[in-house]
Amino acid sequence: MEVERVQALAYGGELKELPTQFIRPEHERPENSKPIEGVTVPVISLSSQRDHDVVVNEIHEACKQWGFFLITDHGIPSTLIQRLQEVGQEFFKLPQEEKEAYANDPSTGKFEGYGTKMTKNVEQKVEWLDYFFHFMSPKSKVNYDFWPKNPPTYREVTEEYNREILRVTNELLELLSEGLGLEGKTLKSHLGNEEIEVEMKINMYPPCPQPELALGVEPHTDMSALTILVPNDVPGLQVWKDGRWVAVNYLQDALFVNLGDQIEVLSNGKYKSVLHRSVVNKERTRMSWAVFCAPPA
Ligand SMILES: O=C(O)CCC(=O)C(=O)O
Numbered sequence: 001m002e003v004e005r006v007q008a009l010a011y012g013g014e015l016k017e018l019p020t021q022f023i024r025p026e027h028e029r030p031e032n033s034k035p036i037e038g039v040t041v042p043v044i045s046l047s048s049q050r051d052h053d054v055v056v057n058e059i060h061e062a063c064k065q066w067g068f069f070l071i072t073d074h075g076i077p078s079t080l081i082q083r084l085q086e087v088g089q090e091f092f093k094l095p096q097e098e099k100e101a102y103a104n105d106p107s108t109g110k111f112e113g114y115g116t117k118m119t120k121n122v123e124q125k126v127e128w129l130d131y132f133f134h135f136m137s138p139k140s141k142v143n144y145d146f147w148p149k150n151p152p153t154y155r156e157v158t159e160e161y162n163r164e165i166l167r168v169t170n171e172l173l174e175l176l177s178e179g180l181g182l183e184g185k186t187l188k189s190h191l192g193n194e195e196i197e198v199e200m201k202i203n204m205y206p207p208c209p210q211p212e213l214a215l216g217v218e219p220h221t222d223m224s225a226l227t228i229l230v231p232n233d234v235p236g237l238q239v240w241k242d243g244r245w246v247a248v249n250y251l252q253d254a255l256f257v258n259l260g261d262q263i264e265v266l267s268n269g270k271y272k273s274v275l276h277r278s279v280v281n282k283e284r285t286r287m288s289w290a291v292f293c294a295p296p297a
């Protein structure tokens with residue numbers, strides 16, 4: 001099936017006006033639902049120099065009040081984050097036919113590969129992004145046919161990133177368990193221990209002619225337990241807090257952590273699965289690398 005890619009549309013010539021399928025209903029438009037000023041999301045350092053109980057408590061508060069926080073001093077080398085971003089950017093620069101070789105078919109209920117959100121929502125609207133989606137672990141779920149073969153370093157870089165993400169996920173799940181007054185290993189064991197599923201979704205939001213009318217990703221909560229995301233330096237993510245949108249500023253090398261539905265359920269609602277959306281930009285391409293960690297399906 002021929003799918004119109006947002007990237008091809010954005011770069012395909014003179015696009016002065018946003019095609020109607022991308023124009024959100026009035027109340028959803030970024031121009032009518034601006035983020036609140038002067039409010040910033042929690043930023044938490046995981047440095048081993050810090051007092052452990054203080055870190056547990058900061059994370060506990062962030063999970064209760066926001067379901068979202070940034071972490072710094074997580075130990076993932078800045079050079080690895082840069083390489084991850086480079087291989088993703090290079091993939092999206094490939095000729096369209098080469099990318100189409102990985103096209104997914106959401107009608108099968110499977111989303112691995114190269115995709116564009118085609119299912120229109122109740123308002124008959126679609127999102128301003130293309131993405132690439134694949135499993136990273138466990139090994140039994142990984143199908144390398146759905147990993148870009150070009151650039152050739154994609155696999156090596158992504159596998160290295162996955163090892164780091166598994167380490168950070170373990171640490172976060174321990175901190176969250178402790179925050180809930182449980183044994184450190186509790187949440188991880190409820191999420192399947194080594195069977196926990198880790199998926200990579202590279203989001204690519206090309207420049208949009210009328211960003212005030214569109215959304216990159218519409219408001220949603222993630223179905224995962226945790227989502228760990230690194231964006232490029234183009235801002236766009238907003239999280240819902242006390243009835244208002246809060247814009248998340250870019251912070252070099254910080255990881256964005258979302259709690260998803262699985263943690264909200266496992267914590268009996270003590271911790272929030274955060275509602276979030278992303279807005280797009282007129283001049284610059286926004287990209288984000290979202291890693292979803294979830295119990296085995
Ligand atoms: O690009 C972002 O910052 C958010 C993406 C997102 O929420 C998602 O892919 O689930």
Ligand SMILES: [Fe+2]
Nearest residue numbers: 220221222276
């Ligand atoms: Fe999300």
